[in-house]
Amino acid sequence: MLGLDEPGKSRGSGGRKVTLHLPATQTRTQSVAAGPRVDIRGIYPPIATPFTQNEDVDYQKLDENLRKYAKIPFKGLVVQGSNGEYLYLTDAERVEVVRKVRLALPTHQLVLAGSGCESTRATVVMTERMAGAGADLVLVVTPCFYKGKMDSRALVHHFTQVADNSPVPVVLYSVPANTGLDLPVDAVVRLAQHPNILGLKDSGGDITRIALIVHKTKSQDFQVLAGSAGFLMAAYSVGCTGGVCALANVLGNEVCDLERLCISGHWDEARALQQRLIEPNTAVTRKFGVPALKQAMDWFGYHGGTCRSPLQPLSEAESQQLRLDFSTNGWI
């Protein structure tokens, strides 16, 4: 189910010696998989997790969403990015959702599973469990609670340990709106040299930083994915090769259209489309968050529904503003 790599730098090599201290019951992975590098270029919706009225995971509705996503030219799906409310799931739920998604998706679509936890050892364990559940790659967010101590030294150590031990390739994940910290550029550059780290999802939207990362990692064949549809076109212009876009849960074909226009150099058409996507995108992310994403999903024929508490449903006024952000741009 992996795209084939063009010839060149080989990622993943055996025999890495690992000194991570894991729980006694944990089998340590002594090597990472060798083989052709996964091609991750393309568009991914970071899928939402549907819940029942009782706030249990609603696997049936999830499945119905997945069947619709399978018909959209997504490169894959991100399972348990920030929009997946992964922090509200138990460990068992996190793994089970990944398993269900992998089973439901066609093999040509990648499953990029969010396995980040606060501690290195928990992240290593979760990474292995998600790989075991069928994840093609893992997306690992920066730990953030002790943000004052999460400098390059700590973060390089963390991601190196995780990548050393992961059976599948790793994509770094920086999302300062939620974590309050940016993965520093020098840390990204250093981590890009790791054979089991393929790329970065950058949700901060600082296009200067993103362009610099593309520049300083280009000898590594490292892929940078825009973390939002709001700056997707700009990201392509400076050398990104894909996007993980909340809005793609709602307007999936349109986001894929934007990708196609950027790749094929139709910049004028791309610009016109990009501009119409900004307000809806902001509405389902920074402005109103996951509850708005789920509300919009309901409007567009998907199962969104409620969030787990403490996330609250939109107020009536918020819901109307959300609708306006879609309608004034011609989407409703």
Place this chain on the structure above:
Amino acid sequence: MLGLDEPGKSRGSGGRKVTLHLPATQTRTQSVAAGPRVDIRGIYPPIATPFTQNEDVDYQKLDENLRKYAKIPFKGLVVQGSNGEYLYLTDAERVEVVRKVRLALPTHQLVLAGSGCESTRATVVMTERMAGAGADLVLVVTPCFYKGKMDSRALVHHFTQVADNSPVPVVLYSVPANTGLDLPVDAVVRLAQHPNILGLKDSGGDITRIALIVHKTKSQDFQVLAGSAGFLMAAYSVGCTGGVCALANVLGNEVCDLERLCISGHWDEARALQQRLIEPNTAVTRKFGVPALKQAMDWFGYHGGTCRSPLQPLSEAESQQLRLDFSTNGWI
């Protein structure tokens, strides 16, 4: 093991109807305990969690620390505040540490256990487990990952659900340096009316805000605890009744001395002592974090040791600066 309440407002009443959606296997608590209100006034160290070389919880070293803390006039201990690396513990470890602490402590010392999780349902479950393990009260931090959506509405809902379901009284916990958000004053004021919410640990250090909270909750017999030794004296001056102070892990008697001087109105002596505590306090919190706290514990005869990764040991230069912050104030 609870201090007795002075007569007055009765906290805790039976028969509260709860509509929280919990996992099917979860027994719902239909009522909160009635009875005299717990007196929480006093000093608490938010204890560190010692680890072995392999990063496993070192229960023996924990026990040795506890025996020393038992001889200091602490009101109790906070288990799994921010300094306890609780985000790096598994759920089982979190509960087990609480159990061990309760067993080791004399009954006159309270165990205030940090049971906060990101989701409401997980916090409810963890609260019950910690109460079952012997916690006298729980300390519940603000959920923070979706900080843009954690407004008063969401937070009041969250803490109300937790307090409705908790078998033991609840203390609110606001720590913006780690969470990136402050529990809004209006939410505190509203939550102070809940019979099962006794107080607030405020680690932000905005003394104007703290004084306002004391002012606006005084008809509720609500206790506000300073979340740091750095502003403990100022907090007493505006009406706080205790402190949860990282530095008390190292200079426990001295922090209790400061409490005594403030309560007894010896403001000049208090001021002289307070001033000497600021730099060491900042060093083991904002400046160098938990690794510095543990380093200083080693110097002062406790078991500190290493942190779980990704927290890194201090560099040599940091360690020297830490030492200087103690020595220039006459503590080493």
Place this chain on the structure above:
Amino acid sequence: MLGLDEPGKSRGSGGRKVTLHLPATQTRTQSVAAGPRVDIRGIYPPIATPFTQNEDVDYQKLDENLRKYAKIPFKGLVVQGSNGEYLYLTDAERVEVVRKVRLALPTHQLVLAGSGCESTRATVVMTERMAGAGADLVLVVTPCFYKGKMDSRALVHHFTQVADNSPVPVVLYSVPANTGLDLPVDAVVRLAQHPNILGLKDSGGDITRIALIVHKTKSQDFQVLAGSAGFLMAAYSVGCTGGVCALANVLGNEVCDLERLCISGHWDEARALQQRLIEPNTAVTRKFGVPALKQAMDWFGYHGGTCRSPLQPLSEAESQQLRLDFSTNGWI
């Protein structure tokens, strides 16, 4: 018109060699005044500047305000602190207002004139002009436009140059809410050694920082003034010796009462008064700003009136909320 110093460290000495590059037309001050140190302990309102309907300075209304302030036990007045809209005055207006204030005030009240500009040379010139207009001391705010470059090195250089050249003593001024930067503690400690720098007005409200500054400058006989009535009591508790309080423009006697209660050790009464001042104080500062201060002045018998544009009058809703912040605390 200066309070006499208790015997001790002598501030101000002649013969300082100055290398500042000033405009050719500028007479360089080669020495600073010697003599007894000014006692600045006490309460100061940072006065507002009344304007006519045409936004010209209304010197008559200013004078009427001053006559009322003269009857309140203020130590002096701050002219052209942040509440004086000094950034909206021309250089000539700034000097003229200082002159008018000095003429109107009784000699026992100090005039502390805000002479800060962005450049060092302009600040030196303005300082001399204000001293010439009768200022007893100058209050010098941190330059802030190039905030990324305003580190301790730059700020120590700036304030040293200003103090070297000032005919009157200098008080440092840190107001991060407006400038976006805090004068670093190490810079304050170093500048406190300058014979012509007497103290600091700290409006940031970080009580831990304030206590540390008091601690680290106490061998210098350096005075720290709280920059707001919101944390005045806490500031006294940790060793501050006065306050520059916007609210004193409105509730001047009450703020002086709070000073008296703190100094005389009546902490319980002080606390009760302090708590009632917080909401009105926040309302006329952080929450609604100078337009609210002026509105409240009108209510309390002073001339407030409109601000210069771009500051806008309060909306009706804001005005009602402002009134509520006074009335719920029993002031209206």
Place this chain on the structure above:
Amino acid sequence: MLGLDEPGKSRGSGGRKVTLHLPATQTRTQSVAAGPRVDIRGIYPPIATPFTQNEDVDYQKLDENLRKYAKIPFKGLVVQGSNGEYLYLTDAERVEVVRKVRLALPTHQLVLAGSGCESTRATVVMTERMAGAGADLVLVVTPCFYKGKMDSRALVHHFTQVADNSPVPVVLYSVPANTGLDLPVDAVVRLAQHPNILGLKDSGGDITRIALIVHKTKSQDFQVLAGSAGFLMAAYSVGCTGGVCALANVLGNEVCDLERLCISGHWDEARALQQRLIEPNTAVTRKFGVPALKQAMDWFGYHGGTCRSPLQPLSEAESQQLRLDFSTNGWI
């Protein structure tokens, strides 16, 4: 000396009634100039102000720089943007520098003069003086000291008053790194309808915001200029039509090359060039500021020299890092 407008919306119309309260000595401008709209598309260096050893403006060195800039295909020059240390100049110096620049430049290059002050009335006066000194347009920065009160209402009022009274067209200027505030999108959209407001220089670098502004003002024929070379290509991709780039003071032809490549659709070449400009650009802006810009100007054959105090020269280590940021990208 103005570029001609393509036919279409006419900006500037006579007879606007103005109610601004100006000093009595001020002649009020009752109308704004009618005529073809100025075409501002292109690249502008925001020029530095050279000083002598004594910190006086060095007009001769300025002139020598201007002669070199005249040979570069700049659309014009920004005089007294943030890099011009305009806050360190007296009002008279500000006007005189503009006059000198206009005299020295060929007529096909525009002079875009920074006339922003904190108060509306001072900005109106400075705008008229700069127009009188030959400025083709004025660049008006957001007032910022009372940042808590600078909401859309205040800012729309401010810029409207300025534009109503300006004899030359106005370009808005948002530079949050210095001012601590962003001109809100809704304010930009409203101001874009003013016939005398032509465009916006946006230095914040939030490409999503920039694209949204382009989108929501496109019916107004409003021009958005990128405020930095760091995101110039991305800005062109989303519809900006020029840039005001500090780096163009040093690498002027190269920045103009990047413009040409973007306009002509040579995106691959543009990307390669853009990426090499990021680190030098960051070095002379956010990282090391105006002192670094001037140091680099010296290296590249312009007169940079020292800044006015309190800006300090680079340390030796900073200077070496600055050199590295140019050399590793092949510019030295």
